[in-house]
Amino acid sequence: xxxxxxxxxxxxxxxxxxxxxxxxxxxxxxxxxxxxxxxxxxxxxxxxxxxxxxxxxxxxxxxxxxxxxxxxxxxxxxxxxxxxxxxxxxxxxxxxxxxxxxxxxxxxxxxxxxxxxxxxxxxxxxxxxxxxxxxxxxxxxxxxx
Amino acid sequence: xxxxxxxxxxxxxxxxxxxxxxxxxxxxxxxxxxxxxxxxxxxxxxxxxxxxxxxxxxxxxxxxxxxxxxxxxxxxxxxxxxxxxxxxxxxxxxxxxxxxxxxxxxxxxxxxxxxxxxxxxxxxxxxxxxxxxxxxxxxxxxxxxxxxxxxxxxxxxxxxxxxxxxxxxxxxxxxxxxxxxxxxxxxxxxxxxxxxxxxxxxxxxxxxxxxxxxxxxxxxxxxxxxxxxxxxxxxxxxxxxxxxxxxxxxxxxxxxxxxxxxxxxxxxxxxxxxxxxxxxxxxxxxxxxxxxxxxxxxxxxxxxxxxxxxxxxxxxxxxxxxxxxxxxxxxxxxxxxxxxxxxxxxxxxxxxxxxxxxxxxxxxxxxxxxxxxxxxxxxxxxxxxxxxxxxxxxxxxxxxxxxxxxxxxxxxxxxxxxxxxxxxxxxxxxxxxxxxxxxxxxxxxxxxxxxxxxxxxxxxxxxxxxxxxxxxxxxxxxxxxxxxxxxxxxxxxxxxxxxxxxxxxxxxxx
Numbered sequence: 248x249x250x251x252x253x254x255x256x257x258x259x260x261x262x263x264x265x266x267x268x269x270x271x272x273x274x275x276x277x278x279x280x281x282x283x284x285x286x287x288x289x290x291x292x293x294x295x296x297x298x299x300x301x302x303x304x305x306x307x308x309x310x311x312x313x314x315x316x317x318x319x320x321x322x323x324x325x326x327x328x329x330x331x332x333x334x335x336x337x338x339x340x341x342x343x344x345x346x347x348x349x350x351x352x353x354x355x356x357x358x359x360x361x362x363x364x365x366x367x368x369x370x371x372x373x374x375x376x377x378x379x380x381x382x383x384x385x386x387x388x389x390x391x392x
Numbered sequence: 393x394x395x396x397x398x399x400x401x402x403x404x405x406x407x408x409x410x411x412x413x414x415x416x417x418x419x420x421x422x423x424x425x426x427x428x429x430x431x432x433x434x435x436x437x438x439x440x441x442x443x444x445x446x447x448x449x450x451x452x453x454x455x456x457x458x459x460x461x462x463x464x465x466x467x468x469x470x471x472x473x474x475x476x477x478x479x480x481x482x483x484x485x486x487x488x489x490x491x492x493x494x495x496x497x498x499x500x501x502x503x504x505x506x507x508x509x510x511x512x513x514x515x516x517x518x519x520x521x522x523x524x525x526x527x528x529x530x531x532x533x534x535x536x537x538x539x540x541x542x543x544x545x546x547x548x549x550x551x552x553x554x555x556x557x558x559x560x561x562x563x564x565x566x567x568x569x570x571x572x573x574x575x576x577x578x579x580x581x582x583x584x585x586x587x588x589x590x591x592x593x594x595x596x597x598x599x600x601x602x603x604x605x606x607x608x609x610x611x612x613x614x615x616x617x618x619x620x621x622x623x624x625x626x627x628x629x630x631x632x633x634x635x636x637x638x639x640x641x642x643x644x645x646x647x648x649x650x651x652x653x654x655x656x657x658x659x660x661x662x663x664x665x666x667x668x669x670x671x672x673x674x675x676x677x678x679x680x681x682x683x684x685x686x687x688x689x690x691x692x693x694x695x696x697x698x699x700x701x702x703x704x705x706x707x708x709x710x711x712x713x714x715x716x717x718x719x720x721x722x723x724x725x726x727x728x729x730x731x732x733x734x735x736x737x738x739x740x741x742x743x744x745x746x747x748x749x750x751x752x753x754x755x756x757x758x759x760x761x762x763x764x765x766x767x768x769x770x771x772x773x774x775x776x777x778x779x780x781x782x783x784x785x786x787x788x789x790x791x792x793x794x795x796x797x798x799x800x801x802x803x804x805x806x807x808x809x810x811x812x813x814x815x816x817x818x819x820x821x822x823x824x825x826x827x828x829x830x831x832x833x834x835x836x837x838x839x840x841x842x843x844x845x846x847x848x849x850x851x852x853x854x855x856x857x858x859x860x861x862x863x864x865x866x867x868x869x870x871x872x873x874x875x876x877x878x879x880x881x882x883x884x885x886x887x888x889x890x891x892x893x894x895x896x897x898x899x900x901x902x
Binding site for chain 2: 313316317319320321323324327328330331334337338339340341342343344
């Protein structure tokens with residue numbers, strides 16, 4: 248991709264807004280359309296675009312496989328951990344009301360935390376799927392086709 | 393602390409293994425992962441015993457997730473029927489783990505071991521969740537958790553045999569079709585009733601049971617779950633998946649996955665729809681019963697001609713599932729309790745047999761019968777386990793298999809279906825043939841002198857023999873399983889969600 252100047256420049260311009268939009272979808276999810284799943288996909292899209300244009304190797308240096316795999320686990324732990332916290336605060340599993348003195352504020356905190364967990368996991372899973380497919384050694388050389 | 397655990401016990405039985413899966417991945421060390429998952433499964437097992445002990449007299453426990461009362465909120469609902477299945481799953485999960493630790497050492501790449509434990513825990517969580525939940529859509533969610541991780545677990549066998557990949561792919565395609573049928577069926581009954589809570593469904597469905605939507609939903613649910621159970625013509629994925637997956641995975645799948653799917657069918661047929669009358673009863677008598685009989689004979693015949701021992705056991709599983717379906721389609725208390733007892737006994741028997749075969753594979757690297765000639769002298773303990781497991785598979789008196797076949801036969805007598813009772817005996821005779829083939833190879837053929845095979849390591853033998861001993865124990869003390877199964881069957885056969893009293897656990901909901 249060394250010679251595709253336009254692609255490289257446009258990608259550099261686009262990555263920032265895509266990430267910003269993903270965060271918007273993430274944290275606006277409880278007021279409007281959106282939420283952790285969509286945000287995670289959009290967030291991963293920015294990285295995948297970078298990987299497509301600037302090579303998988305550079306992307307893997309930026310976000311190593313180990314980190315991606317750990318993020319998958321961390322997102323899930325954040326979700327389930329919220330449930331455990333509500334248990335210890337004296338509610339049922341995932342009963343957000345106990346997270347704050349005022350019930351609806353607790354609901355707000357709860358939903359934001361678990362959606363963040365969903366977002367992190369979806370982001371990491373998308374990225375690891377991309378790594379798995381793009382990282383496969385080619386079975387045929389380009390010139391053998 | 394104790395009251396806290398007790399109040400949240402149905403939930404903790406699911407959430408503890410669920411959390412252990414990401415923890416296994418996070419630490420990335422296989423000893424740590426093994427320790428975490430064993431502790432989690434042990435906790436889950438302890439909670440299952442506790443729950444079963446609590447509901448054994450017909451009490452029903454209900455737990456409201458998120459504090460939202462059903463039918464709007466998701467409910468975990470434990471009664472005798474599913475507490476019994478929870479016990480089967482968690483006991484087998486606990487016994488398989490120490491076995492897996494040794495057996496995966498040469499079957500799976502070392503850097504994939506933590507991922508194996510993570511997938512195993514997800515699969516375990518999914519199966520437990522399917523069993524415990526009282527929300528129809530939640531069944532689908534947990535079913536997907538367990539199925540997706542199962543596909544991965546089966547594919548992990550690819551290090552030894554590349555055919556594991558195509559077996560996993562087969563299972564993936566057919567399993568997904570099954571899950572899709574199931575969720576379309578749920579969509580139909582949701583459309584007709586506007587609710588997904590099972591108790592609520594069971595109250596609303598009788599009034600509209602003549603509706604075509606409801607019947608189509610029933611058909612889709614039965615066929616979708618039938619794929620997961622491996623009802624006879626839908627069993628194509630099963631032999632491959634059991635044959636090529638790593639030994640520990642075969643053990644766990646053979647003893648739990650189909651049983652849990654069968655439980656879902658039972659739950660939907662008897663509790664959500666009332667199977668006693670009308671359309672559902674006809675389905676049982678004219679569709680499920682013939683298929684069960686075909687499975688009992690057809691799959692057993694196929695098993696006789698297998699030269700791969702794992703594949704033979706897999707076909708034998710298909711035929712044993714036939715017995716359970718036969719019990720259900722008798723539509724009486726004895727039949728349904730026979731199905732439950734057979735679920736329990738077959739889980740132990742088939743688990744033990746797959747463990748013993750896995751031990752042979754561990755030592756000789758192959759599950760082909762011709763390579764096992766004369767192993768009876770070289771691996772005495774493993775071979776003895778296969779013999780006793782095989783006897784229980786046939787249903788020889790004083791083994792667990794005898795108990796369940798006895799219950800099934802008395803159920804057939806109770807309905808005056810003598811022919812069915814004779815057929816049960818007849819298909820057991822085919823089991824004699826395929827079990828005898830194995831015994832002949834192990835004990836009567838001359839061993840290959842050049843190859844010295846050592847007895848399997850203790851870490852494989854101990855779980856195998858625990859299962860063999862329990863098989864014999866429950867063959868002689870049949871009251872344990874029959875007691876629970878009868879209570880469960882009596883509740884199920886009434887239709888709906890009967891039971892003595894409903895105790896709502898956890899914190900009071902809004």
